[in-house]
Amino acid sequence: xKQIALVFLAAAAAAVLAAPAPSVNPIQVVQARHRQFRAMxxxxxxxxxxxxxxxxxxxxxxxYAGALDALGPHVGEWFPLGTGPEDNVATHAKAGVWKNxxxxxxxxxxLAASTHNLAQMAKAxxxxxxxxxxxxVGHACQTCHTAFxxxxx
Numbered sequence: 001x002k003q004i005a006l007v008f009l010a011a012a013a014a015a016v017l018a019a020p021a022p023s024v025n026p027i028q029v030v031q032a033r034h035r036q037f038r039a040m041x042x043x044x045x046x047x048x049x050x051x052x053x054x055x056x057x058x059x060x061x062x063x064y065a066g067a068l069d070a071l072g073p074h075v076g077e078w079f080p081l082g083t084g085p086e087d088n089v090a091t092h093a094k095a096g097v098w099k100n101x102x103x104x105x106x107x108x109x110x111l112a113a114s115t116h117n118l119a120q121m122a123k124a125x126x127x128x129x130x131x132x133x134x135x136x137v138g139h140a141c142q143t144c145h146t147a148f149x150x151x152x153x
Contacts, residue, residue, distance in 0.1 A: 026082050026089045033078040033091075036071060043067040044137065047118075051131055058125050065115075065122035065130070068137065072115030075144075076108030092150045104148060111140040 047064035050056040083089055084098045097104050118133040 024080055024082055026087060029080060029083045030089055030091050036078060040068060040071050047134060061130060062122045065119040068115040069119035073112040075111055076105055092152060094148050094150055097148050107144040114140040
């Protein structure tokens with residue numbers, strides 16, 4: 001339950017992070033971005049753990065999918081100018097995020113669409129449909145990570 005609460009807290013923070021700020025503190029933006037992605041990872045792990053459970057808790061699945069759906073549409077907003085490696089900011093984001101914003105936006109939109117679909121499938125309650133939707137979310141994550149994220153140490 002603590003994990004679910006943290007995910008929902010992160011979702012609420014996403015709205016604050018997405019709001020335009022007159023002056024951006026790059027370190028704080030990168031730290032917030034990192035927290036949001038960790039929250040998404042925790043929600044995805046919680047969801048996949050539930051799908052492996054016998055029986056899975058549909059209540060928890062709906063909560064995890066909802067957290068992903070709340071965060072997913074904001075990913076493209078978490079990378080303002082001045083927060084990349086060319087700005088001497090410690091980040092795992094590749095410069096391609098800012099050099100090829102159209103491709104990044106496309107991938108971020110694909111993630112948002114897949115998290116929304118996952119939330120819809122979770123509400124419908126069909127475990128096979130939820131599993132298929134979760135695979136699509138994982139694919140959207142991997143596509144973006146391959147193009148736009150440096151590996152972690």
